[in-house]
Amino acid sequence: MFRLWGKVYKNNKMVKDTVIEQMEDNLSKDALTHDCLDKICYEFDLQHPMWLNDNYKDYPAYGKTSFKQDHFIEQIDFDYLEIEIIDVEKEKKKRRSIMRL
Template structure:
């Protein structure tokens, strides 16, 4: 799930379901590409802190430091929601 926040409010949110047999990493990057395309947003740059957060919590926040273009929101959050 990808969500854009500004002033603690959700501006946009999108859930991407991937039932393929691809690896978890491929699914994550495919979902990220899909969400960024839908939100007309450039792909974020993964910093070491982002990678560690994502590995620990299956959730990561990307702020202005992760994007080349100027953002009109506070942060973009990517979260993995897995169904059993």
């Protein structure tokens, strides 16, 4: 399972968020990301942002990236859109270790 968390920030506060789950295992990580990003943009009624050099560096390194006004053709009414991979396996391990305490 692949989960992507989409968050919209305005004035340093999260004003909207959603988690999109993708169950298809046969797609690449990039295809899953773009599919989930399409669904996030649809839910937030946004155009699909452009991936720039900073996104190509940040996303693989940190599992998250953000899209500011430069990434959109139309004017946006928020500061930035951030997407972040939710690692399901890491969460399961964390829950197990907490339950052992």
